[in-house]
Every structure is written in structure tokens, then in C-alpha cells.
Amino acid sequence: MYAQMIKTARTGVKPREEMSEQERAFQDKIDAGIKIEPRDWMPDDYRATLIRQIGQHAHSEVVGQLPEGNWITRAPTLERKAILLAKVQDEAGHGLYLYSAAETLGESRDELIRLLHEGRMKYSSIFNYPTLNWADIGAVGWLVDGAAIINQVALQRTSYGPYSRAMIRICKEESFHARQGYHAIMKMAFGTPEQKKMAQDAVNRLWFPALMMFGPSDKDSVHSEQSMAWKIKVKTNDELRQQFVDQTVPQIEYLGLDLPDPNIKWNEERGHYDFSDPDWSEFFDVIKGNGPCNVDRMNARRKAWDDGQWVRDGLLAHARKKAAAKVAAE
Amino acid sequence: MKNEWPLWEIFIRGQHGMSHRHVGSLHAPDAEMAIKNARDVYTRRNEGVSIWVVEARHISATAPGDKGPLFEPSESKVYRHPTFFDIPEEVGAM
Numbered sequence: 036m037y038a039q040m041i042k043t044a045r046t047g048v049k050p051r052e053e054m055s056e057q058e059r060a061f062q063d064k065i066d067a068g069i070k071i072e073p074r075d076w077m078p079d080d081y082r083a084t085l086i087r088q089i090g091q092h093a094h095s096e097v098v099g100q101l102p103e104g105n106w107i108t109r110a111p112t113l114e115r116k117a118i119l120l121a122k123v124q125d126e127a128g129h130g131l132y133l134y135s136a137a138e139t140l141g142e143s144r145d146e147l148i149r150l151l152h153e154g155r156m157k158y159s160s161i162f163n164y165p166t167l168n169w170a171d172i173g174a175v176g177w178l179v180d181g182a183a184i185i186n187q188v189a190l191q192r193t194s195y196g197p198y199s200r201a202m203i204r205i206c207k208e209e210s211f212h213a214r215q216g217y218h219a220i221m222k223m224a225f226g227t228p229e230q231k232k233m234a235q236d237a238v239n240r241l242w243f244p245a246l247m248m249f250g251p252s253d254k255d256s257v258h259s260e261q262s263m264a265w266k267i268k269v270k271t272n273d274e275l276r277q278q279f280v281d282q283t284v285p286q287i288e289y290l291g292l293d294l295p296d297p298n299i300k301w302n303e304e305r306g307h308y309d310f311s312d313p314d315w316s317e318f319f320d321v322i323k324g325n326g327p328c329n330v331d332r333m334n335a336r337r338k339a340w341d342d343g344q345w346v347r348d349g350l351l352a353h354a355r356k357k358a359a360a361k362v363a364a365e
Numbered sequence: 366m367k368n369e370w371p372l373w374e375i376f377i378r379g380q381h382g383m384s385h386r387h388v389g390s391l392h393a394p395d396a397e398m399a400i401k402n403a404r405d406v407y408t409r410r411n412e413g414v415s416i417w418v419v420e421a422r423h424i425s426a427t428a429p430g431d432k433g434p435l436f437e438p439s440e441s442k443v444y445r446h447p448t449f450f451d452i453p454e455e456v457g458a459m
């Protein structure tokens with residue numbers, strides 16, 4: 036999802052017999068639904084896995100601003116521009132909440148950002164796809180934020196207190212994102228034939244990348260089991276993906292658009308829609324850095340960081356000078 | 366010297382005359398910027414009417430290990446709750 040393929044130190048779950056007394060007490064707390072807080076004892080691998088997952092989630096919020104920021108100055112009306120600006124600003128806030136949560140585990144924000152800029156941490160594969168036109172902006176809000184919501188609602192129950200609280204805050208803001216996107220795409224789907232065509236094209240292009248957001252299928256997610264036992268993850272990739280498809284298919288139908296996958300069909304027996312897997316080789320390729328926009332995104336991030344350096348330095352120098360003057364006056 | 370902006374904890378008073386509540390944290394070079402950033406990050410949807418910021422390093426806290434000795438004693442003092450006392454109905458509201 037916003038955090039895909041988070042590695043844990045081992046595959047499978049550590050058996051209870053192999054746990055130390057501390058580890059057993061820790062697992063009991065998690066099983067009882069008691070939140071873990073920053074200064075509580077935790078296994079090293081719990082901490083490391085969380086830092087990777089929350090860090091990747093934070094990076095996704097920040098990098099996710101780029102494809103939409105691209106359209107702020109080209110929004111079709113002033114109202115749409117104000118809405119998109121507010122939405123993108125929210126995403127900066129989401130990044131901040133998440134970096135703060137990671138910091139409670141002892142990893143600084145600057146360090147996480149450095150790891151991202153050195154290519155040693157990742158962000159969601161979805162943001163390596165381009166936003167080619169205004170219909171894409173509607174589809175991103177509706178499908179990408181829609182997929183994010185499904186993941187984040189589940190994560191409100193995650194075992195780490197600060198992460199869970201960040202998710203609760205984020206979820207409060209996310210439905211605005213999905214609804215403004217659907218509203219924008221509705222205008223196009225019910226507009227001129229050309230607009231409808233654009234809406235269809237956006238759905239066709241973004242459908243499979245959106246499905247990939249939930250990460251590889253469960254049978255290929257070797258690192259999920261321990262994360263599930265620790266309630267760092269609350270639902271499996273396939274469960275979340277199915278939930279997304281079930282929720283989204285009727286929304287596509289309401290727009291009068293064609294389904295982006297000929298294999299989408301209601302399965303009475305399962306009580307769910309059947310659908311095609313995304314092309315996983317494409318997913319792994321994008322993760323490796325070969326998506327259409329990976330290089331652009333990273334360049335934009337590094338440039339923003341480097342260009343902002345003098346502002347950060349200047350404000351800090353000013354703050355230090357003021358603090359020194361205050362001490363001298365006392 | 367480390368060039369990272371210090372961490373601030375943010376407390377907001379909501380609309381309805383409640384106490385300031387911890388809402389999260391952020392980085393800022395000084396208190397003035399911490400307040401400005403807190404306003405942008407934590408009050409975009411009318412969440413507050415007043416902001417406190419405290420540099421995180423100034424906060425002292427209880428240790429998780431002290432939970433037992435600190436908080437368990439109050440569990441056995443049920444008489445501190447009004448429901449401990451049966452008062453006859455005839456006495457009226459109390």
C-alpha cells in the first residue's frame with residue numbers, strides 16, 4: 036500500500052517457545068489489544084520494521100504531492116484549484132504526522148529523508164505513474180486516495196500508539212480527498228463525449244497501478260506474517276485489495292464508464308467481485324526504479340530539499356542568535 | 366552542531382472551552398515558528414482557538430516501569446467514588 040513490501044528480519048512468526056520472557060509479555064500485550072507506546076520495551080525487529088513501514092508511508096505522502104502539485108496551476112476553475120491546493124497541503128501534513136510517529140521510535144526525520152534521497156528507502160509505486168491530464172487528478176483522488184483509505188482505516192487498529200493515532204487523524208481528512216476526486220470525475224463522465232473519454236482513459240490507466248498499491252499477493256508476501264502477529268499490519272494485502280475492488284466497481288458503474296478489466300464479475304458464491312491480477316512484473320520493475328516517473332520524482336524531491344537548505348539554515352541561525360541575546364540579557 | 370530543527374509538542378484548545386490537548390508534534394527553529402507551523406498543520410479545519418507549544422526536551426514524564434507503584438494504589442480505594450455510598454432514596458438528590 037503506501038507501505039509495500041516491508042521486510043522483517045525473518046519470515047514466518049517467531050514461535051512462543053523461542054521467545055524470551057520479555058518477548059512473551061510483549062506479545063500478550065498486543066494480543067490483548069493494549070497499545071505499545073514509545074518508551075515501552077519492544078523487540079528490536081518490531082522497532083526496525085515499524086520505522087521502515089512508517090517511514091515509507093511518510094515518504095509516500097510527501098512524494099504523492101508531486102503528481103497532483105503538477106496540476107494546481109492548471110486546474111479548470113478557481114474553486115477546483117483551491118480544493119486541490121487544500122488536498123495537497125493535507126498530504127504534507129500527513130507526511131509530518133507520520134515522520135513524527137517514526138521519530139518516537141528514535142529515528143529522526145532528517146535521517147529518514149536522507150535515506151529516501153539516497154535511494155535507500157522507498158515510497159509507494161503508485162506515485163511513479165504520471166498525471167497526464169485533469170481527468171487523472173479526479174481519478175487519483177478517487178482511486179488512489181480511495182485505496183489509501185482502505186489501508187489506513189485498517190491501520191487505525193495497529194498496535195503502535197503513535198502510528199495508530201496518526202492514522203486516525205489522517206482518516207478524518209482522507210474522505211475529503213476521495214470525494215473531491217470522485218466529484219471531479221463525475222463532472223467529466225457526465226460531461227461532453229470528449230470529457231467522458233478522458234475519464235474512461237484515466238480509469239483504464241490507473242486501475243491496475245491502484246491495485247498494486249496493496250502490495251504483492253499474500254502467497255508472495257513472505258514478510259507479512261510477523262507483521263500481522265505484531266499487529267503492525269492488520270489485514271492482508273489480498274483482503275484489502277478485494278475490499279477496494281468491491282467498493283469501487285459500483286462507483287465505476289454509476290459513472291457509466293466501462294470496467295477497466297474484462298474479468299471483473301460478481302461472484303455470488305464468494306460474495307465478492309472476481310478480477311484480474313495486475314501485472315506483477317511491472318510492479319517489481321517500478322519498485323526497482325524503472326517506472327515512468329521514478330527519476331523525475333526523486334530529482335524533484337532532492338531539488339526541493341537542496342533549494343530549501345538556505346531557508347532552514349537561515350531560520351536556525353536567527354533562532355540561535357535570538358536565544359543567545361536572551362541569555363546575555365538575563 | 367546538529368542542524369536539525371528542534372522538536373516541539375503541540376497542544377490545542379478546541380472550540381468548546383476544553384483544556385488544551387496534546388495533538389502531535391513538529392519541528393521548528395523557535396517558538397514563534399512552531400506556533401505558525403502548528404496553526405497550519407493542526408488547525409486547518411477549525412480544530413482550535415488557542416495553541417501552546419513546548420519544546421519536547423522540556424517535558425518530563427513517568428517511566429513505563431513505574432506504572433504499577435504509581436497508579437495501582439488508587440485501584441483499591443473504591444470509597445473515593447460516590448457510588449460507594451448507599452444513600453436512602455427518601456433523602457432526595459445528592
Ligand SMILES: [Fe+2]
Nearest residue numbers: 096125126129
Ligand atoms: Fe494522505
Ligand SMILES: [Fe+2]
Nearest residue numbers: 126180209212
Ligand atoms: Fe489523501
